[in-house]
Structures are given as structure tokens and as C-alpha cells.
Amino acid sequence: MVRSKIKITGVKARFYDLLVNLATGFKYGKLVKDTAAKMNITEGVSLIDLGGGTGKNAKLFARSAGNSGRIVLVDIGKTMLKKAGRRLKKYKNSEVVQADILKPLKLNGFDMVFIGFIMHGFEIQERSALMKNVSKLLKRGGHLFILDYNQFDMKKLNPIAGYLFNHFECELATEFIKWDMERFLRSYKLGKFEKWYWHDKKIRLLRAEKL
Numbered sequence: 475m476v477r478s479k480i481k482i483t484g485v486k487a488r489f490y491d492l493l494v495n496l497a498t499g500f501k502y503g504k505l506v507k508d509t510a511a512k513m514n515i516t517e518g519v520s521l522i523d524l525g526g527g528t529g530k531n532a533k534l535f536a537r538s539a540g541n542s543g544r545i546v547l548v549d550i551g552k553t554m555l556k557k558a559g560r561r562l563k564k565y566k567n568s569e570v571v572q573a574d575i576l577k578p579l580k581l582n583g584f585d586m587v588f589i590g591f592i593m594h595g596f597e598i599q600e601r602s603a604l605m606k607n608v609s610k611l612l613k614r615g616g617h618l619f620i621l622d623y624n625q626f627d628m629k630k631l632n633p634i635a636g637y638l639f640n641h642f643e644c645e646l647a648t649e650f651i652k653w654d655m656e657r658f659l660r661s662y663k664l665g666k667f668e669k670w671y672w673h674d675k676k677i678r679l680l681r682a683e684k685l
């Protein structure tokens with residue numbers, strides 16, 4: 475099993491949205507919509523989407539934040555960014571930035587940080603580098619949202635879900651589902667957690683406040 479599959483390039487990047495739709499039985503669009511609804515993004519919110527991919531989430535964020543809001547999508551992948559740029563073109567409150575989210579970003583003062591399906595593909599020291607960035611990016615009282623796998627027991631997955639997880643996911647993801655993320659986040663002065671679940675509690679949106 476490959477250790478990480480989080481850098482998405484080539485054919486996978488070109489057909490990313492289609493591949494995700496196929497892997498999730500075309501349920502991904504609904505998850506993205508539900509997530510944006512739970513985040514309660516209001517007019518004027520500033521939000522940075524780290525590893526924002528093709529901009530599916532960011533488009534909904536940009537719609538809710540309105541003209542006085544600011545949405546920044548950061549990604550390392552050229553093809554992913556190109557797709558995001560096209561998707562966000564008509565939203566003047568949004569911008570796309572090519573950068574490595576594990577290195578310091580010269581940005582700060584955001585109300586919200588969103589990280590969707592990224593954490594599970596990083597090594598622990600990379601997750602730490604990412605959280606150092608999040609601490610600088612967020613305002614005090616601002617919210618970090620992490621949409622990713624919840625903790626669950628692989629052995630309890632039905633055979634189809636087990637096959638899909640093993641086929642599409644990496645070794646790091648199998649470690650991630652056993653990992654106590656809240657404990658880790660507390661060490662970065664993030665707390666007051668709130669959580670929402672989908673797909674039989676296998677997917678979780680976690681909100682943490684910068685204390």
C-alpha cells in the first residue's frame with residue numbers, strides 16, 4: 475500500500491471530480507453542500523481553504539461570503555489549481571494561490587480555515603507543520619474546520635466499503651482512522667469542539683475554535 479496519495483497530479487488531477495464521484499457513488503456533491511451549510515458562512519467572512527483542490531467547496535463558500543467576504547484557495551497542484559481558477563472565476567471575492575501548505579504562508583487574519591480530506595494523507599510531522607500555519611492564519615476566536623475520516627474500526631466496515639477504502643486510500647489513512655485528532659489540536663490551543671457526522675459516522679466535520 476502506498477504511504478500517501480495526497481499529492482494529486484496527472485490523469486488523477488484531470489479527472490479528480492469524476493473519480494471522487496465514482497468512488498463515493500455520486501454522494502460527494504451532497505457532502506460538500508451539507509458541510510458548507512454546517513459551517514454557517516455569513517456575508518463578509520474571510521476563509522482560507524488549505525489544499526482546496528478543484529474548488530468544489532470554495533465555490534459554495536464564495537457564494538455565502540458575498541461581496542464583502544474573502545475566500546482564498548491554496549493548493550500545490552497546477553492542474554487542480556487550474557480547475558479551481560475556472561470554477562471560481564465569476565466570484566470576485568475569491569482567489570487561488572499556488573503554495574505548499576506545509577511551509578509558512580504570508581497570510582493571516584482569517585475568520586475561518588477549512589481543511590478538507592488532507593490531514594489523513596500527511597505524516598504526523600507534516601500535520602504539525604500544517605497546524606503551525608493554521609495558528610498564524612486564524613484570528614483569535616476564529617474557527618478551524620476539518621472535514622475528513624472519523625475514527626473507526628476497519629474490521630467493522632462492510633466488504634464493499636472495506637474494498638473501496640483499501641483500494642483508494644493510502645497507508646497513512648489506515649493509521650489516521652485510529653488517531654485522536656482532538657488531543658492533537660488541543661496542543662495548538664484549539665478547542666471548544668463541535669462535530670457533525672456523515673456516512674454511518676465514517677466522515678466527520680470537526681470545528682475547533684482558536685482559544
Ligand SMILES: C[S@@+](CC[C@H](N)C(=O)[O-])C[C@H]1O[C@@H](n2cnc3c(N)ncnc32)[C@H](O)[C@@H]1O
Nearest residue numbers: 480482525526527549550551554574575590591
Ligand atoms: C484529496 S484532495 C482534497 C481536495 C479538496 N480539499 C476536497 O476536499 O475536495 C488533496 C488536495 O491537497 C493538495 N495538496 C497535497 N499536498 C499539498 C501541499 N503540501 N500543499 C498544498 N496542497 C497540497 C493536492 O494537490 C490536492 O488538491
